[in-house]
Ligand SMILES: NC(=O)c1ccc[n+]([C@@H]2O[C@H](COP(=O)([O-])OP(=O)(O)OC[C@H]3O[C@@H](n4cnc5c(N)ncnc54)[C@H](O)[C@@H]3O)[C@@H](O)[C@H]2O)c1
């Protein structure tokens with residue numbers, strides 16, 4: 001369903017990877033490796049000849065990297081303008097969606113033109129949503145700049161914004177035409193944001209790749225330090241996600257596995273009001289995955305030593321694994337349950353969680369008893 005090749009490029013061939021997301025007419029490539037930003041214009045022009053574009057970036061990424069992207073687009077003859085938005089999760093809002101939409105229309109971009117998201121998952125989700133709804137769907141290119149965006153959010157076509165009632169509650173599926181992950185760009189990412197993205201890397205091991213989880217245990221420090229192991233971890237993550245997405249694009253079944261840790265995690269993010277001083281998405285996923293494993297232990301499904309190994313690995317990467325690690329006022333079980341009830345996996349009011357029988361043995365659990373979740377959370381909020 002997916003293929004891996006090494007494209008000819010200026011960086012050492014061993015450092016370049018290409019993963020295909022196979023979705024019929026909506027198929028696309030994920031290019032991975034250091035130095036790709038300089039080739040963005042040529043790669044985009046090859047796939048989308050003659051387009052004009054709007055580049056959307058947040059202010060931090062724009063200051064660091066947008067001029068290099070612009071130079072590459074100029075060199076390829078791609079006329080473009082730039083929209084710079086505030087950094088951070090609150091930017092995934094109706095107000096900023098309106099801003100992107102208005103700018104696309106003001107520039108008179110056509111359906112065949114492109115929105116280019118240069119940034120982390122926040123910009124990718126927001127700009128992708130705008131591209132999905134303007135003129136009922138424009139072209140869209142992802143240039144992910146955070147580890148999280150390179151291993152997860154830029155792939156698979158989930159786009160959207162948050163609501164005060166819950167995370168990602170408004171959005172559309174809209175696949176990009178190309179994902180261009182320049183791994184050297186991660187050198188300017190903060191240590192906290194790198195660790196947050198690493199949580200989603202670990203997720204692929206925990207879903208169904210126990211060998212990858214073991215490999216991460218042996219290579220975590222090298223991945224954080226940069227070099228070939230980092231590229232390999234990103235490529236393996238993209239391959240894992242591409243396979244799942246190719247088999248279930250719109251989450252009618254197994255794609256829900258990619259939500260491991262997210263039912264708890266999204267509730268925590270929403271209760272923390274998307275405040276980065278308290279919690280960012282990857283940290284919420286780390287806590288959520290630790291909770292999903294402990295809940296699976298409590299339900300008699302998973303060996304306790306597997307849950308302990310997961311928490312130990314996440315903690316060694318500098319990630320939180322308990323609710324009480326979140327700074328600020330404590331959450332109540334009622335407010336968490338209220339957010340969990342808004343989860344998109346809910347079916348006829350019944351809760352769905354991704355639970356596990358052990359490391360690499362996750363499964364979709366339908367109709368989970370809310371009383372068990374409530375009891376479990378009551379014990380967890382205090383520890
Ligand atoms: N669509 C999906 O499938 C999917 C998957 C996972 C997560 N998400 C979403 O992604 C979002 C989280 O993404 P994120 O962690 O990238 O957050 P983010 O976009 O807020 O980026 C994190 C921070 O890092 C900064 N940054 C990004 N790249 C940088 C770089 N190269 N150098 C310096 N600073 C840089 C940003 O300015 C921001 O302050 C959440 O909204 C989450 O819901 C979506």
Ligand SMILES: O=C(O)C(=O)C[C@@H](O)[C@H](O)[C@H](O)COP(=O)(O)O
Nearest residue numbers: 152156158167168255258259262344
């Ligand atoms: O791509 C997916 O599918 C995922 O679930 C990936 C998640 O890491 C990501 O956070 C996604 O945005 C969550 O999806 P949601 O449908 O629960 O909003």
Ligand SMILES: [Zn+2]
Nearest residue numbers: 200262281285
């Ligand atoms: Zn996620």
